[in-house]
Each structure stands twice: as structure tokens, then as C-alpha cells.
Amino acid sequence: MILVTGGLGMIGAHTARALADLGREVVATAHHRAAVPSFLSGRVTVEHLDVTDRDAFHAVTERHGVRDIVHLAGSVPGEDPIGYFRADIAGLLNAFEVARVRGIRRFAVASSLGVYLGHPATPWHEALPLPATESPHPIIAFKKAVEPLTLDGLRGTRVEPVILRIGSVWGPLMDPESPFNPTMPYLNAALRGERPPPVPADDSGDACYAPDAGRAIALLTAAPALRYPIYNVSSGRPRTGRALADAVAAAVPGVHPELLPGGTPGPYLDITRLAEDTGFAPDFDTAAAVAHYVAWRAANPR
Structure with missing residues (x-):
């Protein structure tokens, strides 16, 4: 047990x-x-x-x-x-x-x-x-x-x-307006039918579904x-602002997130140890994760 x-x-x-x-x-x-x-x-x-x-x-x-x-x-x-x-x-x-x-x-x-x-x-x-x-x-x-x-x-x-x-980490069961992860309020603005605040296209950082x-x-x-x-x-790969905006545009009808030019690559976690010792590889890229979350939220409050 x-x-x-x-x-x-x-x-x-x-x-x-x-x-x-x-x-x-x-x-x-x-x-x-x-x-x-x-x-x-x-x-x-x-x-x-x-x-x-x-x-x-x-x-x-x-x-x-x-x-x-x-x-x-x-x-x-x-x-x-x-x-x-x-x-x-x-x-x-x-x-x-x-x-x-x-x-x-x-x-x-x-x-x-x-x-x-x-x-x-x-x-x-x-x-x-x-x-x-x-x-x-x-x-x-x-x-x-x-x-x-x-x-x-x-x-x-x-x-x-x-x-x-x-x-x-973000996803199902997290507070939709969590102050600890900017992905959540961004996505939930889109789910309310609003345009999320613009993000730089090339900003990147750690993200894991x-x-x-x-x-x-x-x-x-x-x-x-x-x-x-x-x-x-974590996922072992950085997520860009462009990838998140494109995923939201594809998953939420009528919402077209705005992107700002440029951006700054940020830090992310290397998962070589995890992958080598357990065989782990993420099942979800950004597009799949956003689509899955949008479907989850259709039937769940958080």
C-alpha cells in the first residue's frame, strides 16, 4: 500500500x-x-x-x-x-x-x-x-x-x-485563478470568452501538465x-508564449490571444535523471494539454 x-x-x-x-x-x-x-x-x-x-x-x-x-x-x-x-x-x-x-x-x-x-x-x-x-x-x-x-x-x-x-505544474483541480501559476488565469480568461492578456511570443519557461x-x-x-x-x-522542455497562445486559439472557439514581439527565454527543469531511471516521457505537449484541460473544465468547476 x-x-x-x-x-x-x-x-x-x-x-x-x-x-x-x-x-x-x-x-x-x-x-x-x-x-x-x-x-x-x-x-x-x-x-x-x-x-x-x-x-x-x-x-x-x-x-x-x-x-x-x-x-x-x-x-x-x-x-x-x-x-x-x-x-x-x-x-x-x-x-x-x-x-x-x-x-x-x-x-x-x-x-x-x-x-x-x-x-x-x-x-x-x-x-x-x-x-x-x-x-x-x-x-x-x-x-x-x-x-x-x-x-x-x-x-x-x-x-x-x-x-x-x-x-x-498546472491543470485539472488547480484553482482557476491561482496566483502561483500564470497559466491558470490566462486559460480561464479564455474560457470566459475574454482575450487573455498579451504575452511575448518568445518568452519561455518551465511548464508541466x-x-x-x-x-x-x-x-x-x-x-x-x-x-x-x-x-x-517536469516536462523537460520549455514552453513559449506562442505555443500557449496557439493552443488556446485552437481549443477555445472565438478566442484569439494577442502576442507581443520578442521575449526572454527562461529557465526550465532538466529531467534526464527521471527519464533514465523510470522511462518517463511526458504524454502532453502544450496543445494536447490545453485541449485536455478545456474538455475537463467543460464538466468541472476547477
């Missing part, structure tokens, strides 16, 4: 589905979110769990005979960053304790492409030294701390840590053996 904390969130739900597609038994936990996505209904076991509750975390793991953990649960900072750090660190430490006490085989945990911010090299790959720069957001600050905490917290045990440096991200994490969790403790999770 594989435990996916935050298993009804965007990345967690797509990870749970991909694990089920691989034939694995999955228990997905959720705290605030109760709605089970249609693509998970009847395919996974769902448990309510506040990961800051140490005893409840142990109980869920024991009850289901969990052997692997994918720890994706997390909160969103409000006006009190200390409260955010306290809650998410408590959940992380509880997850470590469960992994150590119960002899978990593999422990995968979410980090972020944000750990590379400030590094001039592109694409960003796992062997790069991480810049000691100020974090632009508390979530990135926490993710930078997750990595050494995980490696040291599980050191000396038989638990195999896997750090997931997750890229710029949620079903692809979930499948990558599932493959890393289920792999018989891994060579590294850290893996980038």
Missing part, C-alpha cells in the same frame, strides 16, 4: 491516479478538501488526516499496512508565516517518524524548482549547487529546508528518501531501484 498525503490536491490526486494505473494500492489522505475527483472515485481509499496529528498519522499508516509514502500535504501561508512554518514542519516531522518507526521502504517528498532560483545556468539540473539567495515566498523557503531535513531525518535508516523538485507530473512521481515511487536521492519532476 502506498500512502499519498495531500492525495486530493492537484498533484496528489494525479499521483494517486497514476499509481492506481500502475496497479498499486493507494490510500489518499486529505484534511480540508472532501470532494473526491471523478477520476479517483472507487480506485483509491480516502482517509481524512491532519498530518500535524502524530497519533492519527501513525494510525492511518498502521491500519493500511503502508509500505511507501509520498508526502505532498501542505498548507498555504496567510499573514502569519510562523503559523505556516509550524504546521508544515510538524507534518513533515510526523511523516519522518512514521517512516522510521514503521520501516517504510521509500519516502518521497515535495520540493520545488524554486530551490534553483538565482542560478544562471539553464536548464536546471540536480547536480547544480543551490544559490544562497533570499526566497521570494515562504513556500519556497520551506521547500529549500525540506531537502536537508529529509536527507538528515532519514539518515542511518533503511528508508530511501526521494526529493521531488517539482516544476511549474498535472497528469504528467503525477505519472512522473508515481514512477519514481514505484521504481524497483533509483540511483539518486533527488529528481526533477
